[in-house]
Amino acid sequence: MAAQKRTGMTARRRRRLSRAVQYGVFAAVVIAVAALADWGRIADSFLRLDVAADMFPRVWTAFGNTVLYTLLAFVFGMLVGVPIALMRVSGLAAYRWFATVYVEIFRGLPALLVLFLVGFAVPQAFPGVTWPGGVYGQVAIGLGLTSSAYIAESVRAGIQAVPPGQVEAARSLGMSHTRTMITVVLPQALRIVVPPLTNELVLLTKDSSLVFVLGVTTATMELTKFARSELTSTANATPLLVGGLLYLLLTVPLSALARRLENKGDRR
Amino acid sequence: MSDPIVTIRDLHKRFGDNEVLRGIDLDIDEGEVVCLIGPSGSGKSTLLRCVNLLEPPTSGTVRAAGHDMTDPDVELDAARRDIGMVFQHFNLFSHLTILDNVAIAPRRVLKRPRAEAEAEARRLLAEVGVDGKERAKPSQLSGGQQQRVAIARALAMDPALMLFDEPTSALDPELVGEVLSVMKGLAADGMTMLVVTHEMSFAREVADRVVFLDGGVIVEQGPPSTMLTEPETERAQSFLHRVLHPVD
Numbered sequence: 001m002a003a004q005k006r007t008g009m010t011a012r013r014r015r016r017l018s019r020a021v022q023y024g025v026f027a028a029v030v031i032a033v034a035a036l037a038d039w040g041r042i043a044d045s046f047l048r049l050d051v052a053a054d055m056f057p058r059v060w061t062a063f064g065n066t067v068l069y070t071l072l073a074f075v076f077g078m079l080v081g082v083p084i085a086l087m088r089v090s091g092l093a094a095y096r097w098f099a100t101v102y103v104e105i106f107r108g109l110p111a112l113l114v115l116f117l118v119g120f121a122v123p124q125a126f127p128g129v130t131w132p133g134g135v136y137g138q139v140a141i142g143l144g145l146t147s148s149a150y151i152a153e154s155v156r157a158g159i160q161a162v163p164p165g166q167v168e169a170a171r172s173l174g175m176s177h178t179r180t181m182i183t184v185v186l187p188q189a190l191r192i193v194v195p196p197l198t199n200e201l202v203l204l205t206k207d208s209s210l211v212f213v214l215g216v217t218t219a220t221m222e223l224t225k226f227a228r229s230e231l232t233s234t235a236n237a238t239p240l241l242v243g244g245l246l247y248l249l250l251t252v253p254l255s256a257l258a259r260r261l262e263n264k265g266d267r268r
Numbered sequence: 269m270s271d272p273i274v275t276i277r278d279l280h281k282r283f284g285d286n287e288v289l290r291g292i293d294l295d296i297d298e299g300e301v302v303c304l305i306g307p308s309g310s311g312k313s314t315l316l317r318c319v320n321l322l323e324p325p326t327s328g329t330v331r332a333a334g335h336d337m338t339d340p341d342v343e344l345d346a347a348r349r350d351i352g353m354v355f356q357h358f359n360l361f362s363h364l365t366i367l368d369n370v371a372i373a374p375r376r377v378l379k380r381p382r383a384e385a386e387a388e389a390r391r392l393l394a395e396v397g398v399d400g401k402e403r404a405k406p407s408q409l410s411g412g413q414q415q416r417v418a419i420a421r422a423l424a425m426d427p428a429l430m431l432f433d434e435p436t437s438a439l440d441p442e443l444v445g446e447v448l449s450v451m452k453g454l455a456a457d458g459m460t461m462l463v464v465t466h467e468m469s470f471a472r473e474v475a476d477r478v479v480f481l482d483g484g485v486i487v488e489q490g491p492p493s494t495m496l497t498e499p500e501t502e503r504a505q506s507f508l509h510r511v512l513h514p515v516d
Contacts, residue, residue: 168322169359169418173373173425174349183376187363 051238055230061219062226063246069139069208069222070250074201076144081151086181088156099152106149111207118142119214135220139211147204154196158189198258202251223247273298273429273460274319279328281314281484288314290484292328296429301461303471303492306481307507312464315481316431319462320351333428349377352422356434358414360406360421366393367402370421378425385424392420396450412443416450423454430454432463468511472496480504 009017087099106114118141123129131137162185170180209224216225227243274296281289288311296302304312317323319330321337321344330337335347360369370389374380380388393399396416398409406414415435422430432451436444448470455461455474465471471478471492478495480488480503488504489495499505 163359165355165357165359166361169353169355169361169421171345172320172322172348172351172353173421174345174347174377175373176345179376183372184361184363188361191363 045237046241048234048236048238051230051234051236052242054234055239055242059223059226059242059246062221062223062243065220066205066208066222066247067250068136069143069211070201070204072136072140073143073147073204073208076140077147077151077200077204080144080148082155082186084148084152085155085159088152089159091177103149103152106145107153109146111143111146112210112213114146115142115210115213118145135211135214135216138214139208142214143204143207143210146207147200150200150203151197154193154200155189157196158191158193159185161192162188195258195262198254198261202254202258205247205250205254270298272296273300273333274462275329275331276315276319277329279315279318279330280326281311281318281323282326288484289318289325292484292486294479294486296460296462298428298460299458300476301455301459301463301474302477302479303475304462304464304479304481305466305468305471305507305511306487310481311484312481313433316433316462316464319429319431320348320353322353345377349425350428352425352427352430354415354418354422354430354432354435356437358406358411358418358438360414360418362406364405365402366398366404366406366409366417369406369417370424373421374424389420389424392423393417395423395453396420397446410443411439412446415439415447419447419450419454429460429462432461432465434464434466436465436467466511468496468508480507482507 084099084102087095088103090096090099115138118131119138123131131141133140166184166188167180170184171177175183208222211222212225212228216222221229223243223246227239230239231237272295274294276292276294279289279292280287292311292315294302294315304315306312314323318325319332319337321330325338328338333347333350335350336342337344337347360366361372364372367386367389370392371382371385374385374388375382378385390399390402393402396419398413398416398420401409401413406417409417419435435451436447439447444467448467451461451463451470452474463470463475473492475492477489478492479486480495480499480501482503488499488501490499495504496508499508
């Protein structure tokens with residue numbers, strides 16, 4: 001072989017060598033960073049066990065609020081997003097236009113701005129109007145509006161992924177358009193969109209950190225706000241690390257679940 | 269003789285510039301088994317789908333199972349209950365169990381009580397020879413089993429007429445027989461059937477009449493004994509020759 005003559009190496013040996021070099025460079029970088037970092041200082045700002053311990057058990061209230069806000073927004077997003085998705089595939093042009101405009105608006109606006117609108121602009125513009133459920137209602141609507149636009153797009157894609165033969169079979173049995181949607185199309189579409197909806201739940205978990213703009217109390221604080229106020233009161237960054245780990249406690253399993261559901265969907 | 273159960277007059281169907289059906293007249297009597305044959309693209313499937321208006325005709329009239337299908341005021345959903353349809357790719361509801369596939373339309377459309385609909389579904393599944401699979405999902409069944417379930421699903425609505433759109437074309441050859449034998453049983457029970465098929469042996473054995481379509485018109489029709497052995501038109505002769513002797 002020509003290549004072997006030139007370098008005196010087989011293809012396999014060359015591959016091994018290349019891999020060894022890459023591992024070597026990677027290890028060297030890790031060691032260099034570890035050696036150059038001021039571990040004492042880092043531990044002092046991020047890993048103060050006494051500061052971390054002091055956060056418990058109060059942090060669980062904030063953790064619970066993060067979960068609660070996420071679920072509230074998700075439920076609102078589903079309740080609004082699924083009908084919007086149905087409108088987007090409707091035969092009535094007026095429904096389609098409305099749904100398209102709705103999706104474009106709430107997908108195009110920053111979630112933070114929508115929260116401001118719901119929390120401040122609307123109550124100011126319509127005096128006497130209060131959102132049901134106080135801050136919880138504001139969160140459900142404020143975060144849920146944005147979420148509903150994404151959910152609507154996912155569900156629409158799911159509806160359109162249901163094979164047309166399923167609809168034809170249902171119609172040929174005498175099912176009405178609406179009956180076909182409820183009995184055949186939506187159940188299959190929702191199965192198809194479970195992975196993207198799980199991802200939406202991950203995004204919402206993180207977006208729940210925006211709730212602080214509504215002005216929350218100790219009882220209604222979520223994780224990020226809680227970690228930040230601990231940061232201020234202790235002048236130490238450990239609370240950010242604890243808060244971050246608690247987010248990962250929620251989002252990593254959800255992402256893993258979404259991946260598993262996606263793979264399961266492929267196999268079917 | 270009573271009125272025909274299907275009456276098609278001057279039926280035209282156009283997809284854009286492509287006129288797929290160019291004036292079809294066809295009557296089918298109650299209890300008759302009619303096989304539609306013809307080259308691909310001849311409009312067989314489109315004609316079948318125009319009978320229950322899955323495909324709305326461009327012009328012409330269709331009466332089927334006592335309903336004026338092309339009347340703008342027709343209650344299509346009600347009319348389709350009386351016209352069963354079996355598809356080439358089965359189209360079983362993939363999220364439902366086999367039992368639910370058969371019981372769902374009687375329950376949701378005819379508002380039958382669940383227990384009654386399921387008992388009837390079990391009976392029909394036994395009739396088409398798919399028992400013991402009630403809790404399985406469609407994807408766990410063979411193609412032949414799925415198509416027999418699809419036939420049971422259509423029968424569950426107690427239709428006056430059954431449409432079959434190439435019911436065995438998507439099946440492995442060794443599974444074709446089990447589906448055809450269920451269809452033979454149906455024909456023997458007196459079901460009116462309109463069947464788009466490439467199975468000439470089925471047509472010969474079961475059909476009362478064979479209709480040869482080409483280029484969107486009925487070129488020739490007659491009893492299978494003459495249609496499949498000595499057709500008059502040259503187009504039918506050459507089509508049959510190609511189907512029966514594909515290697516020549």
